[in-house]
Amino acid sequence: MKLRHLILLIAACMALAPCMAQTTRCQTIAHRGEWRSEGSAQNSRTSLQRAMDLGIFGSEIDIWLTRDDHIMVNHDDKYQGVSLQDASFAQCKRLRLGNGERMPQLKHLLRILKRSKSPTRLIVEVKPHRDPMRSRRCAAMAVNEIRRRGLEDRVMYISFSIEACLTIHAMAPEADVAYLEGDRTPTSLNHMGINGIDYHFSKFQAHPEWVGEAHRLGMNVNTWTVDKPEDIRAMKALGVDYITTNEPARCEELIR
Ligand code: MG
Numbered sequence: 001m002k003l004r005h006l007i008l009l010i011a012a013c014m015a016l017a018p019c020m021a022q023t024t025r026c027q028t029i030a031h032r033g034e035w036r037s038e039g040s041a042q043n044s045r046t047s048l049q050r051a052m053d054l055g056i057f058g059s060e061i062d063i064w065l066t067r068d069d070h071i072m073v074n075h076d077d078k079y080q081g082v083s084l085q086d087a088s089f090a091q092c093k094r095l096r097l098g099n100g101e102r103m104p105q106l107k108h109l110l111r112i113l114k115r116s117k118s119p120t121r122l123i124v125e126v127k128p129h130r131d132p133m134r135s136r137r138c139a140a141m142a143v144n145e146i147r148r149r150g151l152e153d154r155v156m157y158i159s160f161s162i163e164a165c166l167t168i169h170a171m172a173p174e175a176d177v178a179y180l181e182g183d184r185t186p187t188s189l190n191h192m193g194i195n196g197i198d199y200h201f202s203k204f205q206a207h208p209e210w211v212g213e214a215h216r217l218g219m220n221v222n223t224w225t226v227d228k229p230e231d232i233r234a235m236k237a238l239g240v241d242y243i244t245t246n247e248p249a250r251c252e253e254l255i256r
Contacts, residue, residue: 025239025241026235026236026239026240026241026242026243026255027056027057027058027241027242027243027255028054028056028057028058028242028243028245028248028251028252028255029056029057029058029059029060029123029222029242029243029244029245029248030047030051030054030056030058030059030060030244030245030246030248031060031224031225031244031245031246031248032047032060032061032062032075032246033046033047033048033050033051033059033060033061034047034050034051034053034054034059034248034249035047035050035246036246036247037050039099040099041097041098041099041101042075042097042098043061043062043073043074043075043097043104044097044099044101044104045101045104045108045109045112046099046101047059048061048109048112048113048122049112051120051248052112052116052118052120053118054120054248054249054252055118055119055120056120056248056252057119057120057121057242058120058121058122058123058156058242058244059120059121059122059123060122060123060124060125060158060244061073061106061109061122061123061124061125062074062075062125062127063106063124063125063126063127063138063142064077064084064085064127064129064138065085065129065134065137065138065141066084066085066087066088066089066091066092067085067086067087067088068088068089069137069141070089070092070105071105071106071107071138071141071142071145072084072089072092072103072104072105072106073103073104073105073106073108073109074095074103077127079095079103080095082095085129085130085134106124106142106145107145109122110122110145110146110149110151111149113151113154113155114149114150114151121154121155121156122151122154122155122156123155123156123157123158123244124142124146124155124156124157124158125157125158125159125180126138126139126142126157126158126159126161126164126168127159127160127161128159128160128161128164129161132161132163133163135159135161135163135164135167136161136163136164136167138164139157139159139161139163139164139165139167139168139171140167140171142157142168143157143167143168143171143172143175144171147172152172152174152175155175156175156176156177156178156196157175157176157177157178158177158178158179158180158196158198158222159177159179159180160179160180160181162179162181162184162192165177165178165179165192165194166192166193166194169192169193169194169195170193173193176195176196176220177194177195177196178194178195178196178197178198178220178222179194179196179197179198180198180199180224181199182199182200182203185210185213186210186213186214186217186219187213187217189219190217190219194219195218195219195220196214196219196220196221196222197210197214197219197220197221197222198221198222198223198224198242198244199222199223199224200223200224200225201223201224201226201231201234201235204223204235204238204240205234208238211238211239211240212239215239220241220242221239221240221241221242222240222241222242222243222244223235223240223242223243223244224244224245225244225245225246226243226244226245226251227245227246227247229250229254232245232250232251232254232255233254236254236255243255
């Protein structure tokens with residue numbers, strides 16, 4: 001009788017296991033940090049700190065390489081009339097964000113990450129520079145800087161630039177790297193050694209089979225930028241691993 005109960009219990013656990021894995025799998029990534037609260041700004045020190053305070057899985061940033069090889073953190077290339085990829089560091093270091101902070105360099109955010117005991121990872125997006133060689137160089141410098149600080153396990157990389165993705169993979173084969181453009185199948189990326197896809201959610205609405213295809217290949221699936229509750233629920237139901245959102249607190253509530 002006891003053995004029968006044990007067998008029934010094991011069978012029930014095995015039946016529930018896929019559902020449990022599904023519910024614990026989906027995680028929140030704050031798009032450009034948690035920047036919508038008072039006193040914060042996109043890609044700022046504050047937005048990273050506030051994402052970490054939420055205890056969510058990740059906080060995303062965007063990086064550009066200045067012409068004299070400093071890594072600046074900002075979404076757009078052009079900011080207050082300055083093109084980050086064309087400017088010198090001397091021009092960029094004077095730029096201020098909407099909340100009054102100076103525009104950070106990658107190293108400033110890595111310092112915050114290093115000091116913190118938060119589980120939040122930094123998701124580093126290498127922006128596609130006009131010259132693909134600069135995208136490669138930006139990626140390579142970021143990998144070196146992150147490695148030098150011993151933060152390899154607390155960082156993931158994303159990029160629209162396939163050159164940047166391939167550079168990161170070649171330098172750090174163990175790193176999580178996801179391609180953003182949405183124009184390649186998981187299988188084709190897997191053949192190149194890229195171990196993640198991070199596509200706009202409309203791509204997964206058009207190709208829901210890519211989620212399972214990526215998972216069968218052992219790849220991570222991230223989606224951006226998902227802010228509406230119905231879209232967050234739909235992406236969770238589809239089985240993505242990460243949801244990148246401008247509403248991290250709300251997303252976290254919805255997926256838990
Ligand atoms: Mg980005």
